Amino acid sequence: xxxxxxxxxxxxxxxxxxxxxxxxxxxxxxxxxxxxxxxxxxxxxxxxxxxxxxxxxxxxxxxxxxxxxxxxxxxxxxxxxxxxxxxxxxxxxxxxxxxxxxxxxxxxxxxxxxxxxxxxxxxxxxxxxxxxxxxxxxxxxxxxxxxxxxxxxxxxxxxxxxxxxxxxxxxxxxxxxxxxxxxxxxxxxxxxxxxxxxxxxxxxxxx
Amino acid sequence: xxxxxxxxxxxxxxxxxxxxxxxxxxxxxxxxxxxxxxxxxxxxxxxxxxxxxxxxxxxxxxxxxxxxxxxxxxxxxxxxxxxxxxxxxxxxxxxxxxxxxx
Amino acid sequence: xxxxxxxxxxxxxxxxxxxxxxxxxxxxxxxxxxxxxxxxxxxxxxxxxxxxxxxxxxxxxxxxxxxxxxxxxxxxxxxxxxxxxxxxxxxxxxxxxxxxxxxxxxxxxxxxxxxxxxxxxxxxxxxxxxxxxxxxxxxxxxxxxxxxxxxxxxxxxxxxxxxxxxxxxxxxxxxxxxxxxxxxxxxxxxxxxxxxxxxxxxxxxxxxxxxxxxxxxxxxxxxxxxxxxxxxxxxxxxxxxxxxxxxxxxxxxxxxxxxxxxxxxxxxxxxxxxxxxxxxxxxxxxxxxxxxxxxxxxxxxxxxxxxxxxxxxxxxxxxxxxxxxxxxxxxxxxxxxxxxxxxxxxxxxxxxxxxxxxxxxxxxxxxxxxxxxxxxxxxxxxxxxxxxxxxxxxxxxxxxxxxxxxxxxxxxxxxxxxxxxxxxxxxxxxxxxxxxxxxxxxxxxxxxxxxxxxxxxxxxxxxxxxxxxxxxxxxxxxxxxxxxxxxxxxxxxxxxxxxxxxxxxxxxxxxxxxxxxxxxxxxxxxxxxxxxxxxxxxxxxxxxxxxxxxxxxxxxxxxxxxxxxxxxxxxxxxxxxxxxxxxxxxxxxxxxxxxxxxxxxxxxxxxxxxxxxxxxxxxxxxxxxxxxxxxxxxxxxxxxxxxxxxxxxxxxxxxxxxx
Numbered sequence: 012x013x014x015x016x017x018x019x020x021x022x023x024x025x026x027x028x029x030x031x032x033x034x035x036x037x038x039x040x041x042x043x044x045x046x047x048x049x050x051x052x053x054x055x056x057x058x059x060x061x062x063x064x065x066x067x068x069x070x071x072x073x074x075x076x077x078x079x080x081x082x083x084x085x086x087x088x089x090x091x092x093x094x095x096x097x098x099x100x101x102x103x104x105x106x107x108x109x110x111x112x113x114x115x116x117x118x119x120x121x122x123x124x125x126x127x128x129x130x131x132x133x134x135x136x137x138x139x140x141x142x143x144x145x146x147x148x149x150x151x152x153x154x155x156x157x158x159x160x161x162x163x164x165x166x167x168x169x170x171x172x173x174x175x176x177x178x179x180x181x182x183x184x185x186x187x188x189x190x191x192x193x194x195x196x197x198x199x200x201x202x203x204x205x206x207x208x209x210x211x212x213x214x215x216x217x218x
Numbered sequence: 219x220x221x222x223x224x225x226x227x228x229x230x231x232x233x234x235x236x237x238x239x240x241x242x243x244x245x246x247x248x249x250x251x252x253x254x255x256x257x258x259x260x261x262x263x264x265x266x267x268x269x270x271x272x273x274x275x276x277x278x279x280x281x282x283x284x285x286x287x288x289x290x291x292x293x294x295x296x297x298x299x300x301x302x303x304x305x306x307x308x309x310x311x312x313x314x315x316x317x318x319x320x
Numbered sequence: 321x322x323x324x325x326x327x328x329x330x331x332x333x334x335x336x337x338x339x340x341x342x343x344x345x346x347x348x349x350x351x352x353x354x355x356x357x358x359x360x361x362x363x364x365x366x367x368x369x370x371x372x373x374x375x376x377x378x379x380x381x382x383x384x385x386x387x388x389x390x391x392x393x394x395x396x397x398x399x400x401x402x403x404x405x406x407x408x409x410x411x412x413x414x415x416x417x418x419x420x421x422x423x424x425x426x427x428x429x430x431x432x433x434x435x436x437x438x439x440x441x442x443x444x445x446x447x448x449x450x451x452x453x454x455x456x457x458x459x460x461x462x463x464x465x466x467x468x469x470x471x472x473x474x475x476x477x478x479x480x481x482x483x484x485x486x487x488x489x490x491x492x493x494x495x496x497x498x499x500x501x502x503x504x505x506x507x508x509x510x511x512x513x514x515x516x517x518x519x520x521x522x523x524x525x526x527x528x529x530x531x532x533x534x535x536x537x538x539x540x541x542x543x544x545x546x547x548x549x550x551x552x553x554x555x556x557x558x559x560x561x562x563x564x565x566x567x568x569x570x571x572x573x574x575x576x577x578x579x580x581x582x583x584x585x586x587x588x589x590x591x592x593x594x595x596x597x598x599x600x601x602x603x604x605x606x607x608x609x610x611x612x613x614x615x616x617x618x619x620x621x622x623x624x625x626x627x628x629x630x631x632x633x634x635x636x637x638x639x640x641x642x643x644x645x646x647x648x649x650x651x652x653x654x655x656x657x658x659x660x661x662x663x664x665x666x667x668x669x670x671x672x673x674x675x676x677x678x679x680x681x682x683x684x685x686x687x688x689x690x691x692x693x694x695x696x697x698x699x700x701x702x703x704x705x706x707x708x709x710x711x712x713x714x715x716x717x718x719x720x721x722x723x724x725x726x727x728x729x730x731x732x733x734x735x736x737x738x739x740x741x742x743x744x745x746x747x748x749x750x751x752x753x754x755x756x757x758x759x760x761x762x763x764x765x766x767x768x769x770x771x772x773x774x775x776x777x778x779x780x781x782x783x784x785x786x787x788x789x790x791x792x793x794x795x796x797x798x799x800x801x802x803x804x805x806x807x808x809x810x811x812x813x814x815x816x817x818x819x820x821x822x823x824x825x826x827x828x829x830x831x832x833x834x835x836x837x838x839x840x841x842x843x844x845x846x847x848x849x850x851x852x853x854x855x856x857x858x859x860x861x862x863x864x865x866x867x868x869x870x871x872x873x874x875x876x877x878x879x880x881x882x883x884x885x886x887x888x889x890x891x892x893x894x895x896x897x898x899x900x901x902x903x904x905x906x907x908x909x910x911x912x913x914x915x916x917x918x919x920x921x922x923x924x925x926x927x928x929x930x931x932x933x934x935x936x937x938x939x940x941x942x943x944x945x946x947x948x949x950x951x952x953x954x955x956x957x958x959x960x961x962x963x964x965x966x967x968x969x970x971x972x973x974x975x976x977x978x979x
Contacts (some may be wrong), residue, residue: 050302198276199280210266312665
């Protein structure tokens with residue numbers, strides 16, 4: 012863009028990385044605000060889960076249901092994927108397209124692993140009769156954890172589509188901004204999982 | 219590219235963040251399954267660990283401190299946390315009434 | 321053959337329910353054919369598509385929001401008139417109980433979600449970018465998507481009347497009544513899914529305007545130099561962003577109950593019906609402030625402009641709005657004090673509710689002091705603002721009465737409450753949007769609405785409004801409860817109810833006169849050639865009416881509150897004409913391209929929603945897939961902006977007399 016053109020948006024003049032250039036700063040800020048809205052969305056689901064936690068209606072309780080090994084592996088998979096996604100952003104800032112592709116692909120694989128474990132966990136519960144209709148507690152559990160899971164699913168598709176764009180166009184202000192934003196989304200899902208791990212699984216094992 | 223902050227040759231920030239996040243998870247598991255603490259103490263301490271996990275993600279992975287102008291995004295998150303606390307705390311408090319009724 | 325066709329008609333179109341449905345069917349078909357016919361005859365399809373359906377221009381989107389809001393005002397108003405017709409005399413059987421339930425449900429839902437919200441969002445689309453000296457909102461494409469999501473959600477909600485049956489559990493849709501066991505039709509699904517779709521659009525609007533206001537103000541306009549309407553929209557956006565996700569979840573939970581057999585609000589299997597009330601009002605109370613704060617913003621602009629004085633107590637106004645925003649998230653239990661959550665819960669929320677009266681009172685005094693010793697000009701816009709003060713005060717003070725938890729056990733669910741919230745929502749929000757409509761109309765269309773007809777509309781509507789709702793306070797205290805479909809003679813309720821019904825007809829007449837004013841003014845336009853018909857104070861009046869596509873040929877430099885006023889009256893200097901644009905400063909302008917995709921994505925959402933409502937997953941799931949594909953295609957779109965050349969800008973500005 013030539014310096015004499017007047018943009019719809021004020022150009023960023025600060026010394027911020029590439030992804031903040033053009034109108035990237037607006038979109039990144041907008042995405043942070045979206046994440047703040049997601050905080051409220053998930054907190055409503057957590058509130059619902061906590062209110063219903065004891066309402067098992069004679070069905071299985073959280074203590075009987077949750078499998079320590081399963082949710083621990085899920086946690087490590089997701090934590091690692093957040094780390095590899097961070098490395099992807101790091102390589103992006105070094106203009107290393109190849110590094111980006113490698114780390115982001117590893118992230119996707121870890122995400123898929125997480126998703127597979129979650130699906131098998133859910134189908135196991137359903138197979139022993141602990142389905143969404145069994146009790147209000149199970150309804151709340153499935154909807155809270157399932158909402159996170161569907162976010163992860165969408166995230167995987169989203170990451171892949173950005174990856175295609177990075178491979179096609181290289182690291183430009185636009186692709187860098189997109190990768191940065193999807194990175195924020197992925198790390199945020201890790202944050203939500205930390206609370207699911209703590210409030211749903213760990214607490215569910217002791218209460 | 220001008221305006222690019224200089225980057226160190228090794229992603230120390232990320233590695234430290236990763237190691238810490240694993241450590242915090244192990245600590246939480248250990249607190250719950252190996253220590254014989256009262257339930258309320260356990261829950262409070264794992265919640266504190268969770269908050270640290272969040273700070274690691276925000277500061278070391280999500281580049282929370284980068285900004286263009288005032289840190290409105292940080293204010294949004296803080297307000298979001300306030301609302302989250304209100305919703306969770308408020309709902310539990312309000313819906314506790316059923317124990318008096320039934 | 322005919323027989324099975326009629327059976328299908330009974331099943332999906334409720335033809336067995338009688339002439340009201342048949343009339344609606346005929347009217348809908350005739351109206352649609354009429355619109356299609358006129359567009360074809362005038363060869364306007366291409367124009368409609370290129371200029372409106374694919375536009376990303378905030379001014380056009382704002383106009384479309386307001387047109388839709390007017391249509392919904394008509395629909396919601398008809399519902400209101402039907403309610404009043406039913407209640408006019410004792411023992412009336414004009415409607416049966418079931419139909420009455422449907423009518424008050426759609427009346428409430430439409431008026432809040434599909435009339436008040438889009439009217440306000442329309443005004444903010446028109447005014448905010450112009451007030452802050454911006455060329456569009458931060459995300460114009462997303463803005464178009466928000467509009468079309470709202471539009472198709474409104475359409476989806478409205479077709480329930482003739483396809484499958486309207487929702488009938490009240491606009492609050494309380495469980496377990498709205499749950500799968502007590503409400504078996506598709507009506508409640510319409511409610512849940514259409515609100516879900518419009519809610520997504522609203523969250524996007526909130527984010528869009530927050531980013532726009534925080535990041536795209538003209539140089540020199542610090543936060544504390546922003547026009548008060550923009551401030552009100554900033555605060556409203558914050559409330560939207562943090563309140564609407566709660567609605568999203570709440571609706572989703574009941575949807576899981578109804579469609580997928582979850583047990584959240586059931587009465588068996590550990591469900592808690594009152595959890596619905598809790599979650600609904602966590603969103604619902606902030607929602608009240610979402611529709612009232614922008615009206616406060618309009619009044620601040622209008623009162624200051626037509627008193628020809630700077631707004632009194634700017635800082636106090638800002639602080640009050642921020643205080644209202646925070647407090648609005650801490651008062652929700654006052655909607656269900658009678659649930660019996662215990663003395664400590666009720667006391668806390670009683671107190672926090674009363675606290676909100678304080679910042680609201682501060683604002684009231686500030687408007688009064690703005691007018692004090694001002695040179696007040698009684699335009700139609702100003703009349704609405706002036707009428708707001710006493711009428712809203714009645715609503716607000718009865719609100720404080722309702723906030724007293726023990727007293728609320730008496731008022732709860734009575735017509736006293738109905739009177740209260742109509743006094744705040746109509747005298748606040750509706751008077752506010754009408755005031756804003758008359759105020760910004762010239763900026764939207766380049767001509768002024770006829771003042772004489774406008775004043776007739778005002779007086780008819782305002783007096784009738786009081787006739788309709790004032791008696792409700794007394795009926796409530798006499799024991800008439802909300803949502804009763806008829807009442808016996810001999811309780812002494814008849815005369816007051818008859819007065820109310822006459823008042824409601826008067827409000828309808830006022831609305832018709834206002835629409836006539838619009839039609840009359842379009843046919844006999846009193847052109848606004850100056851761009852500044854009211855001797856305005858803020859930047860939107862510094863540009864031609866209607867505003868050119870790019871709004872500002874040259875982005876203005878802001879020196880203080882009431883930026884345009886300061887340009888017109890520079891300190892220590894003779895006032896000089898400031899209309900002229902400095903030609904040497906004109907540069908080519910980057911603008912976003914139109915896009916058909918927001919429209920298509922929203923159509924897909926509509927189809928998906930319709931599929932889920934009827935539990936036709938073969939339709940619902942492909943619909944959602946099309947939505948997702950649309951979003952991904954958008955991600956791959958790189959070339960989405962164009963330039964407006966210097967020559968074109970010079971041409972436009974010359975035509976407007978600015979060069």
